[in-house]
Amino acid sequence: MAGDQGLAVLAGRPPGAARRFSAWLFRRPWLRAGLTLSPPLGWFVLIYLAALAALLVSAFWSVDPFTSEITHSWTTENFKSLIDEPTYREIALRTIGIAAAVTVTDAILAFPFAYFAVRVAPGRIQTALFVLVLLPLWSSYLVRVYAWRLILAHDGALNWSLDKLHLGSVNVGYSNWAMWIVFSYIWLPFMIVPVWTAIERVPESLLEASMDLGGSAWRTFREVLLPLALPGLVAGSIFTFSLTLGDYITPTLVGGASSDFIGNVVYRNVGVANNVPFAAAFATVPMVVMGVYLLVARRLGAFEAL
């Protein structure tokens, strides 16, 4: 059939159904775009938005304490206890605080590194550095966290080295300091890569011009390089911030007595306490935080550097 029509078109005979359909589509560009986009959009709406909608709705349900069955009646009780209980506020603030600290740390570490790699290092070393940045990602996340647990433990590699250097010992294992160190290490590549790209995009000539006009190195950095590379920095911060915000494995493994993250409370409410509605309610907190963060990031032009 299709072959026949193709031949008919070639022969210049009256156009067949396929031809007419394509012409009809040609006159309706919005429909054409709609048809092309509908499979991915359908996927997006069904899998992503529907899941989010289900999450938001279940946040307003509750659980019968005795049978653990979900009660399908509307209540704002979950959100009320989130706001009223100082415990949950503390956990939310701890999560956001450490995510912010990790982001700042990674930004400070990544910028000079990326600058050196892009502007100073010769080609071959540049490639080697890039491989080195990505190398940790080849091994499992869990392996890397467990490695840090061994390093930071009381009788671990860190204290052993300090002892050999006669520097005493530190007590950072199983604490919020340990989480900060481990998170900063684990997410660093996600900051370096976008900053690297952003610095690469800044034309050398602009930096030279600034110098030629008498700008000091510091002023060139502050007024030329940094503003132009800022979108990369912000893009990287989206990764480090959101990845830390949603994590619950690192707090479980290297955290101390008061190291619960939002994710830990969500995990316990789903897997242990069987209180999915409350977990859903708490899960909206990082969503809101990320929403605000992304709006600010868009203002700063981060999405142009992705």
Next chain:
Amino acid sequence: MQAHRWRRAAAAVAVGALAVAAGCGSDNSSSSNSKLPTKIGKGEGQLNLVAWEGYTQSEWVKPFEKQTGCKVKSKFAGSSDEMVTLMRQGGGSQYDMVSASGDASLRLIRGGDVKPVNVKLIPGWNDFIPQLQSPSHNTVDGKHYGVSVQWGPNVLLYNTKSVTPAPTSWSTIYGSTYKGKVTVPDNPIQIADAALYLSKTNPSLGIKDPYELNDKQLNASVDLLKKQKPLIKKYWALSSDESDLFKNGDAVIGAAWPIAVKTLESDNQPVKDTIPKEGATGWADTWMLSAKAKHPNCAYLWMKYISEPKPQAQQAVSYGETPVNEKACPLMDQIEKGSCARLHANAPASYFNSIKFWKTPISDCGDGKKDCKDYTVWQQKWQEIKG
């Protein structure tokens, strides 16, 4: 204009999703069959268990598989709460049995997640110590919801090099001597340990049963645990985490399960455990049968097997707990000399009675008044303590 149309479409989809989500209501029918089987049929070839880590070692599971053809698959749970959740997930037919402790068993019975068992099909049951043939945590209205398996106390574990003199009181984990070197389980039932300690050290509170606490008693226990928090290195979730803490010198004293002691001892670590003078909380576990078990015959075969003296003795020595079958004692000594006496398998009833076994806190205090705090409150308080 176009954006507007999209928004409307998205809204329609969202509403649809809500309808679907709301429609997926729960199926409340609990199929607790009142008719008990009168004989054990042929095994179904598989048995899915929710168990404590260390309860399904190949030492006694392999012979069972060989004998019955039932392949055992086990999922380890870290707490009683997790066990209850696992037994309820996916409609409750995912797992056939659970090794529930006393603080989970009643919740499972009341929730209709487990069904009665005919103990006449389990010969080993007749040799159980009398206290655990029909204990109130697994037998309701004369119906047995499973068979008891093992029991034991929660002990005080310490590093013999760093902790001197040897501790004799739980006060060592509530005082500041070992600040930053203490570890306790990450488990709401830990509140009972504090209550037990207070019942001896602060009699004016009038705590009689550490699982039946009124508002004032619960708050006093929670306050004690909040004061303890700065001393804690880590609240452990898995017993193996606790072993790690002791091995790496991050903790030198803490509340423990015997399996951690066993692990550390076999690793030649300088540790010892003790039951302090205030007494101890403990557990008595039950193999319970899911109300929707897919492999009921294998489940019965398992209950029959695990109640026999030999697997009872093997598990007792391997885990470091006390078997319910009295005939296990001589077999324990065969496996490890002196283990019967060490694990109190031949101890008089007074020893059993000295342990405050885990049970689900409910609002009914047993004295007619309903002023006790139930387990939901305990869970909230525990989250509050951890902060």
